[in-house]
Amino acid sequence: MGFVKTIENxxxxxxxRKRLLITFFFVVIYRFGVHVILPGxxxxxxxxxxxxxxxxxxxxxxxxxxxxxSNASIFALGIMPYISASIVIQLxxxxxxxxxxxxxxxxxxxxxxxxxxxxxxxxILLVQGPAYLVGAVGDAAPGATFFSFYLPSAIILAxxxxxxxxxxxxxxxxxxxxxxSFIILVGIIxxxxxxxxxxxxxxxxxxxxGLVMFLIEVLFLLLVICGAILLVQGTRRIPxxxxxxxxGNKQYGGARQYIPLKVNAANVMPIIFAQAIMFIPxxxxxxxxxxxxxxxxxxxxxxxxxxxxxFSLLIIVFTWxxxxxxxxxxxxxxxxxxxxxxxxxxxxxxxxxxxxDNVMSRITLPGSLFLALVAILPAFASYFGISRExxxxxxxxxxxxxxxxxxxxxxxxxxxxxxxxxDGLLKSGRIKGRSxxxxxx
Numbered sequence: 001m002g003f004v005k006t007i008e009n010x011x012x013x014x015x016x017r018k019r020l021l022i023t024f025f026f027v028v029i030y031r032f033g034v035h036v037i038l039p040g041x042x043x044x045x046x047x048x049x050x051x052x053x054x055x056x057x058x059x060x061x062x063x064x065x066x067x068x069x070s071n072a073s074i075f076a077l078g079i080m081p082y083i084s085a086s087i088v089i090q091l092x093x094x095x096x097x098x099x100x101x102x103x104x105x106x107x108x109x110x111x112x113x114x115x116x117x118x119x120x121x122x123x124i125l126l127v128q129g130p131a132y133l134v135g136a137v138g139d140a141a142p143g144a145t146f147f148s149f150y151l152p153s154a155i156i157l158a159x160x161x162x163x164x165x166x167x168x169x170x171x172x173x174x175x176x177x178x179x180x181s182f183i184i185l186v187g188i189i190x191x192x193x194x195x196x197x198x199x200x201x202x203x204x205x206x207x208x209x210g211l212v213m214f215l216i217e218v219l220f221l222l223l224v225i226c227g228a229i230l231l232v233q234g235t236r237r238i239p240x241x242x243x244x245x246x247x248g249n250k251q252y253g254g255a256r257q258y259i260p261l262k263v264n265a266a267n268v269m270p271i272i273f274a275q276a277i278m279f280i281p282x283x284x285x286x287x288x289x290x291x292x293x294x295x296x297x298x299x300x301x302x303x304x305x306x307x308x309x310x311f312s313l314l315i316i317v318f319t320w321x322x323x324x325x326x327x328x329x330x331x332x333x334x335x336x337x338x339x340x341x342x343x344x345x346x347x348x349x350x351x352x353x354x355x356x357d358n359v360m361s362r363i364t365l366p367g368s369l370f371l372a373l374v375a376i377l378p379a380f381a382s383y384f385g386i387s388r389e390x391x392x393x394x395x396x397x398x399x400x401x402x403x404x405x406x407x408x409x410x411x412x413x414x415x416x417x418x419x420x421x422x423d424g425l426l427k428s429g430r431i432k433g434r435s436x437x438x439x440x441x
Contacts, residue, residue: 009417016416023175026167027186033075033163034068034190038137038156040149041072045140060275063398066187072137074160077128079183082165084276085120089113094325118162125161129154177412178405185405188398191389199390217386224377224394228403231370234263236363238356242341257341259332261360264367266322268400271375273322274314275397278307303379312372319368329356374400 011017037043050070062069065078093099093113102109133141133150141149164183171179203214237258333353335341342348346355377395382388392398 006417010413013416016413019174019176023171023182026171026175027182030075030164030167030183030186031066031190033160034066034073034187035071036074038072038074038076038153040141040144040153041137042140042142045142046070046072049136049140060392060397061279063191063392064184064187066190068187069132069136072140074156075164076132077125077157077161078187079161079164079168079180080276080279081124081128081161082117082121082180083272084124084279085117087273087276088120089117090325118165121162121165122158125158126154129157132157176409178408181401181405181408184401188402192393195387195389195393199387202387217390221394224374224399225403227370228374228395228399229407231264231367231374232267232400232404232407234367235260236263236359237261238359239344240336240341241344242339259356261327261356261363262367263363264319264371265327265360265364266319266371268397268404269322270315270318270368270371271397271400273318274311274375277314278311303382308376308379312376315372315375316368319371320364323360323364327360329353329360332356371400 049072061080064080065076068075068078093103102113130150133153144150168179168183171182199217200214203210237260240257240259242257330353333349333356336352337348343352343355346352374395378391381391381394
């Protein structure tokens with residue numbers, strides 16, 4: 001009955017109810033657009049595209065787009081071009097003084113950077129759109145010419161992707177929040193029932209284990225989800241003591257508090273960074289006439305050794321990079337000193353910054369290794385006979401986004417409940433929020 005009571009409490013809050021309904025409305029629009037096929041495409045000729053998107057990197061792209069990629073939909077390119085552009089702009093913020101200046105200008109600087117991100121998204125779409133049409137959809141458009149199909153379809157794909165971006169921003173502003181993340185979450189969840197039923201039917205018809213193997217797979221999937229939750233929420237707490245201050249007749253400070261440092265401060269971003277780079281061979285393959293190239297075959301199949309080795313190394317590197325960008329030990333030390341706080345046994349100022357940096361370095365290494373392991377688990381699942389479509393849920397970007405965005409959404413709903421003095425979603429304690437996640441988009 002506690003769950004029913006929580007639902008009743010959610011429905012009683014007018015603002016939260018309105019946000020949930022708006023989010024549902026925008027999700028319905030998005031799911032409708034996923035099934036709107038590009039003009040000039042023969043729906044009966046899409047079997048080849050469905051086969052291409054059944055596994056590998058194309059399968060991951062199709063999952064992020066909620067099936068729009070394999071349907072040759074107007075939303076086929078989804079939100080990934082915008083994420084790729086965001087990654088490039090963030091990297092430029094580390095390399096170019098102009099973008100560094102914009103980052104320090106507050107709201108006006110963020111507005112300009114968002115404009116540059118959108119311009120770069122359009123440029124990426126002008127490359128990915130034709131690559132998608134030539135490399136994946138061309139066979140399904142009989143009699144297609146440049147002016148009758150490729151040019152208008154490329155414009156429609158670019159417009160569809162920007163419309164998906166607009167939907168995500170409206171969910172952030174008017175809905176439950178985390179709009180871009182929520183769009184990706186919807187696409188991932190939309191594929192889960194089909195993949196689960198397909199694996200169940202395949203195991204029933206198999207002589208190797210049958211239903212027992214399917215139950216083992218589901219149990220292992222639950223264990224992986226628990227591990228992903230620990231990775232998302234795991235923290236190392238640093239004790240902080242605040243000096244006592246007397247103002248008038250009242251005494252302030254003196255209590256010990258803690259600074260929570262996340263084991264995986266970068267969350268899912270390193271996988272998204274690495275995945276965006278690993279998408280490059282797909283774009284090259286779209287324009288390449290030699291589809292049998294060893295390089296393209298090795299880096300367009302997510303089960304190959306070279307793909308997973310490079311993918312893991314990129315994740316580890318980006319974890320360290322993104323953590324260094326988002327966590328500033330010097331700023332944290334200055335904030336502590338300004339508020340009369342100090343770490344017991346550590347001198348304020350430079351020594352405190354060095355201590356925090358050393359702690360982050362020690363916890364980032366195991367966090368990056370575990371993140372890389374979770375990212376390549378789908379390849380191991382495929383190796384042990386699990387269908388490629390279902391194996392994608394055993395790790396990688398899809399699982400971490402699924403776990404992270406669900407926790408973020410639950411945390412936001414709980415904050416609305418607690419703010420109006422209702423019980424939270426969990427009686428045993430509040431859901432921990434996250435920072436620096438994909439929800440930052």
